[in-house]
Amino acid sequence: MGFGVLGVFLGLLLEVSTHGPHAVPRTSWRHQDLDLMEFSEPGIFNYSTLLLSEERDALYVGAREAIFQLSKKNVTVKNNKVLWTVADNPMMMCTLKGKSKERDCLNYIRVLQVVDDERLYVCGTHAFQPQCDYLNLGSFSLDGRPEDGRGKCSFDPSQSFTTVMVDGELYSGTAYNFLGSEPIISRYSPSQSLLRTEYSTSWLNEPSFVFADVIREGKNRADGEDDKIYYFFTEVSVEYEFFGKLLIPRVARVCKGDLGGQRTLQKKWTSFLKAKLVCSMPELNFVFNVVHDVFILKGTDWRDTVIYGVFTSQWGNVGLSAVCAYNMTAVEEVFSKGKYMQKATVEQSHTKWVRYNGITPSPRPGACINNLMRQQNISSSLHLPDKTLQFVKDHPLLEDPVLPIGNGPRLITKDVNYTQIVVERVRALDKNIYDVIFTGTDKGVLHKSVVFEREVHIVEEIQLLKNSEPIKNLLLSSETRSLYAGSDSGVVQSPTAFCGRYSSCHDCILARDPYCAWDPHTAACVNVFDIPSQKLRRLIQSLNGDADVCPSVSGLSQTDYQRVTVKPGSSAELPCLVHSNLAQVMWKSNGSLLTEASRFHLIAENGLLIYSVAPEDQGYYECWSVEWASAAGKNFSRLLAGYILNLELPPRPPLQAGQPTTTLSSQETPGTHADAEGNAKTDRAPLTSALAPPSFTSTAFFTFPPQTDTSLTPPPSSTIKFPPKQYLPPNSNVPPPDYQDPAAEYLQHNNSTALLFLFLLFFLLFLAALVYNCYMQYLPAPCLKLRAALLGSHKSTHQQEYTACEAGLMETSTTDKINMTEQPTQNGSQATQNLRALRDTGYETEPECGNGRIPSHSFGDNSPSQEKPFDVDCESQPIQFADAD
Numbered sequence: 001m002g003f004g005v006l007g008v009f010l011g012l013l014l015e016v017s018t019h020g021p022h023a024v025p026r027t028s029w030r031h032q033d034l035d036l037m038e039f040s041e042p043g044i045f046n047y048s049t050l051l052l053s054e055e056r057d058a059l060y061v062g063a064r065e066a067i068f069q070l071s072k073k074n075v076t077v078k079n080n081k082v083l084w085t086v087a088d089n090p091m092m093m094c095t096l097k098g099k100s101k102e103r104d105c106l107n108y109i110r111v112l113q114v115v116d117d118e119r120l121y122v123c124g125t126h127a128f129q130p131q132c133d134y135l136n137l138g139s140f141s142l143d144g145r146p147e148d149g150r151g152k153c154s155f156d157p158s159q160s161f162t163t164v165m166v167d168g169e170l171y172s173g174t175a176y177n178f179l180g181s182e183p184i185i186s187r188y189s190p191s192q193s194l195l196r197t198e199y200s201t202s203w204l205n206e207p208s209f210v211f212a213d214v215i216r217e218g219k220n221r222a223d224g225e226d227d228k229i230y231y232f233f234t235e236v237s238v239e240y241e242f243f244g245k246l247l248i249p250r251v252a253r254v255c256k257g258d259l260g261g262q263r264t265l266q267k268k269w270t271s272f273l274k275a276k277l278v279c280s281m282p283e284l285n286f287v288f289n290v291v292h293d294v295f296i297l298k299g300t301d302w303r304d305t306v307i308y309g310v311f312t313s314q315w316g317n318v319g320l321s322a323v324c325a326y327n328m329t330a331v332e333e334v335f336s337k338g339k340y341m342q343k344a345t346v347e348q349s350h351t352k353w354v355r356y357n358g359i360t361p362s363p364r365p366g367a368c369i370n371n372l373m374r375q376q377n378i379s380s381s382l383h384l385p386d387k388t389l390q391f392v393k394d395h396p397l398l399e400d401p402v403l404p405i406g407n408g409p410r411l412i413t414k415d416v417n418y419t420q421i422v423v424e425r426v427r428a429l430d431k432n433i434y435d436v437i438f439t440g441t442d443k444g445v446l447h448k449s450v451v452f453e454r455e456v457h458i459v460e461e462i463q464l465l466k467n468s469e470p471i472k473n474l475l476l477s478s479e480t481r482s483l484y485a486g487s488d489s490g491v492v493q494s495p496t497a498f499c500g501r502y503s504s505c506h507d508c509i510l511a512r513d514p515y516c517a518w519d520p521h522t523a524a525c526v527n528v529f530d531i532p533s534q535k536l537r538r539l540i541q542s543l544n545g546d547a548d549v550c551p552s553v554s555g556l557s558q559t560d561y562q563r564v565t566v567k568p569g570s571s572a573e574l575p576c577l578v579h580s581n582l583a584q585v586m587w588k589s590n591g592s593l594l595t596e597a598s599r600f601h602l603i604a605e606n607g608l609l610i611y612s613v614a615p616e617d618q619g620y621y622e623c624w625s626v627e628w629a630s631a632a633g634k635n636f637s638r639l640l641a642g643y644i645l646n647l648e649l650p651p652r653p654p655l656q657a658g659q660p661t662t663t664l665s666s667q668e669t670p671g672t673h674a675d676a677e678g679n680a681k682t683d684r685a686p687l688t689s690a691l692a693p694p695s696f697t698s699t700a701f702f703t704f705p706p707q708t709d710t711s712l713t714p715p716p717s718s719t720i721k722f723p724p725k726q727y728l729p730p731n732s733n734v735p736p737p738d739y740q741d742p743a744a745e746y747l748q749h750n751n752s753t754a755l756l757f758l759f760l761l762f763f764l765l766f767l768a769a770l771v772y773n774c775y776m777q778y779l780p781a782p783c784l785k786l787r788a789a790l791l792g793s794h795k796s797t798h799q800q801e802y803t804a805c806e807a808g809l810m811e812t813s814t815t816d817k818i819n820m821t822e823q824p825t826q827n828g829s830q831a832t833q834n835l836r837a838l839r840d841t842g843y844e845t846e847p848e849c850g851n852g853r854i855p856s857h858s859f860g861d862n863s864p865s866q867e868k869p870f871d872v873d874c875e876s877q878p879i880q881f882a883d884a885d
């Protein structure tokens with residue numbers, strides 16, 4: 001069985017990460033382009049506890065040794081602050097126990113819960129001696145009479161932990177001791193003693209708590225059952241045998257009215273039951289077995305509730321995250337009807353969990369008190385018979401799993417670790433209801449996805465945090481239409497939609513954002529929630545991305561083409577920006593499609609580069625974006641920019657000093673720097689004016705001085721240093737036009753000598769790399785044979801291949817990087833690189849079984865050895881240990 005499970009988890013990793021479904025965000029927004037509202041105070045860190053107040057305009061933030069009250073409308077506005085530090089004595093005790101004074105022995109605020117209109121209940125780790133206190137909202141001060149926080153708050157600030165306040169009682173999932181080894185799910189109420197879980201591995205086995213919340217079933221049930229508190233966590237499985245620890249995501253629940261047992265299970269839950277949460281791709285046999293966060297989307301009736309969870313695999317290097325959704329009715333069904341599991345002893349000492357097939361005592365063990373029990377004079381858990389209690393004490397685990405809606409994930413994303421999730425239910429203009437899923441990652445990025453007819457679409461990715469750090473907490477307010485993200489370094493507020501950033505109807509519709517619609521009257525993409533309902537009729541929205549609903553745009557007129565005039569033999573850049581990661585760029589010259597086959601053309605992310613412009617290159621150039629809208633089943637093409645390329649007629653004007661020799665220049669202002677960047681005079685090209693034309697960094701690398709003999713071949717393409725693919729949102733800052741690569745000047749003055757020198761240099765580098773890689777066995781058979789012959793060893797090559805394949809199994813990350821996932825960056829900007837690193841791991845990306853292989857893709861890569869691809873044949877080395885029984 002153990003091997004079977006191993007097979008399930010590992011067996012098809014390769015297949016999953018290469019062929020499994022995964023989505024790519026359509027649009028990417030960089031942090032610096034969004035003008036988000038942010039809050040942080042110098043010297044204060046770990047803003048990880050957030051609480052939105054329903055009544056007040058307030059977002060309460062628990063950080064390290066401080067609690068803030070921020071404005072919900074604008075988190076940059078701080079209304080109150082209170083410090084809660086650790087006194088010297090507990091600090092000393094903490095350091096004496098071997099904890100770090102700077103890191104551990106501080107007070108991390110981890111509980112912020114509303115008690116009533118005037119007070120919050122606040123707990124902190126308080127130097128590994130958790131304490132709780134009341135925070136008076138009127139004066140924004142602590143009562144100063146701290147209570148013992150054990151069982152309510154964790155000791156260790158880095159330990160997983162969850163808490164929820166229900167009707168004045170605090171429910172927590174945490175550790176009960178200093179070492180963090182005694183897990184506990186407990187209820188603290190001012191009037192009763194602590195109710196808790198039994199300390200036993202069959203109840204909780206090294207859990208990582210992620211979430212807890214109440215489902216108000218009581219008021220809508222004829223059978224008089226209770227409200228329930230659901231807990232979500234990952235724990236070490238007892239039911240599967242596995243070498244090492246196999247993690248299992250769980251949902252557990254307790255009844256709100258539970259009072260514990262009379263004799264058996266005194267002061268312990270009588271209603272604690274747990275079940276396995278399944279989030280898997282059955283068709284690929286792949287299981288996501290770690291739950292990181294849960295969001296409960298509550299309906300008006302508890303039966304309409306949907307539970308959303310974000311999952312990854314225990315083997316983080318698979319690089320996949322998934323979102324699964326669960327039907328509350330199905331969860332309830334498992335708890336009220338599911339079969340129990342029981343511990344059985346086989347072969348003396350060995351225990352195994354198997355299904356319990358005997359007769360279960362009545363009333364049903366773990367059930368909440370209902371009308372039927374009340375009729376039998378069981379009005380509280382104190383009256384439950386010992387037989388029932390003893391049974392539930394020994395059988396807290398149910399065999400039946402909770403299956404996701406649709407039996408598989410809603411969303412699977414590659415090269416991302418989701419840490420947080422919130423979901424908002426939105427009624428779109430088609431009157432249908434869509435669940436918009438916001439997922440935060442460990443790199444500070446937010447993904448916004450929508451499920452349309454069972455197919456998921458990632459509308460956008462947003463770099464919420466300035467730095468690449470995990471989003472620790474994520475809240476959503478429908479009232480302010482904002483998301484609030486807490487991280488170690490601060491709090492960020494973001495709108496839920498960026499409709500205004502879509503500048504054309506095509507873009508607005510292809511975004512497929514339920515919040516956004518095109519207003520033909522104002523020719524703007526608007527947020528439907530900003531528009532009064534009587535005006536909604538005139539808006540255009542089509543969530544399948546069918547952009548044919550847009551008013552038709554007439555083609556380019558003669559004046560819409562931007563004139564570009566260059567000197568013969570120099571290079572021309574024709575900028576063209578595509579806003580969508582799902583779109584492809586197509587260039588037409590004189591009406592026919594351009595291909596890269598022409599060696600003087602380079603179709604890059606930011607536009608077209610023609611080096612060494614010859615007379616026959618003159619003519620009309622058009623940049624088209626072709627976007628495949630899968631839900632609409634159509635391609636949508638749109639003309640983004642048009643150019644007329646002309647050669648400058650002799651006599652040539654003399655060169656101006658300090659000016660890049662050859663870049664495009666327009667007729668009106670030949671040779672100005674602004675034009676050199678292709679950045680000015682866009683007013684002549686209405687079509688392109690909405691886009692900020694990009695700049696080519698290291699332009700001069702491609703340029704050829706006018707005197708250069710045009711028959712001279714350009715440097716081998718492997719030496720071209722081209723800026724990484726990048727996506728520039730509108731209004732992004734174009735780098736200063738006077739930017740100039742120092743190499744440019746060098747080229748300018750010593751043109752052909754320099755070229756020859758460069759060429760030689762690269763050739764030498766290439767040779768060196770070739771020799772090195774051959775020596776290191778990175779290169780394929782002929783070379784290896786040569787090496788083997790030289791070194792006199794034949795076996796080692798095969799061994800190398802095998803280890804490469806084996807490592808490939810464990811490192812199956814990011815294999816076939818499809819072009820669409822590639823992510824533009826601007827001038828190495830840190831933020832975008834983070835974004836980029838998120839999905840496109842760039843040169844770190846290793847193709848399957850490619851450990852020890854020279855990364856050979858992407859021409860942004862300066863590696864000369866890319867001409868020599870190398871394939872370790874994984875197929876021919878079947879990996880068998882996964883399923884070997």
Ligand SMILES: *[C@@H]1O[C@H](CO)[C@@H](O)[C@H](O)[C@H]1NC(C)=O
Pocket residue numbers: 037074076077
């Ligand atoms: C938020 O508050 C700050 C400080 O008062 C102010 O500068 C900023 O304009 C506000 N932002 C918005 C969007 O209201």
Ligand SMILES: *[C@@H]1O[C@H](CO)[C@@H](O)[C@H](O)[C@H]1NC(C)=O
Pocket residue numbers: 045046157158488489
């Ligand atoms: C608190 O923030 C600091 C600084 O970002 C970080 O190094 C540390 O890991 C955080 N601690 C916890 C418990 O989150």
Ligand SMILES: *[C@@H]1O[C@H](CO)[C@@H](O)[C@H](O)[C@H]1NC(C)=O
Pocket residue numbers: 303304305306327328329330405
């Ligand atoms: C949950 O399941 C019930 C019963 O199968 C069904 O009536 C209900 O529509 C489902 N709810 C959702 C949100 O799928």
Ligand SMILES: *[C@@H]1O[C@H](CO)[C@@H](O)[C@H](O)[C@H]1NC(C)=O
Pocket residue numbers: 375376377
């Ligand atoms: C419940 O208690 C009442 C009064 O104490 C008694 O009359 C009745 O017979 C009891 N019913 C059962 C089913 O035990």
Ligand SMILES: *[C@@H]1O[C@H](CO)[C@@H](O)[C@H](O)[C@H]1NC(C)=O
Pocket residue numbers: 316317319415416417442838
């Ligand atoms: C996801 O997290 C795992 C484990 O923490 C790490 O090894 C992996 O590199 C992360 N992947 C990405 C894409 O951030």
Ligand SMILES: *[C@@H]1O[C@H](CO)[C@@H](O)[C@H](O)[C@H]1NC(C)=O
Pocket residue numbers: 589590615616617618619620
């Ligand atoms: C475009 O057409 C013009 C005139 O017919 C011709 O001279 C030029 O070479 C053509 N350019 C391209 C790139 O085909």
Ligand SMILES: *[C@@H]1O[C@H](CO)[C@@H](O)[C@H](O)[C@H]1NC(C)=O
Pocket residue numbers: 584626628634635
């Ligand atoms: C859509 O466009 C892409 C890219 O140009 C092309 O590969 C694909 O075949 C087109 N699909 C259809 C249905 O036209």
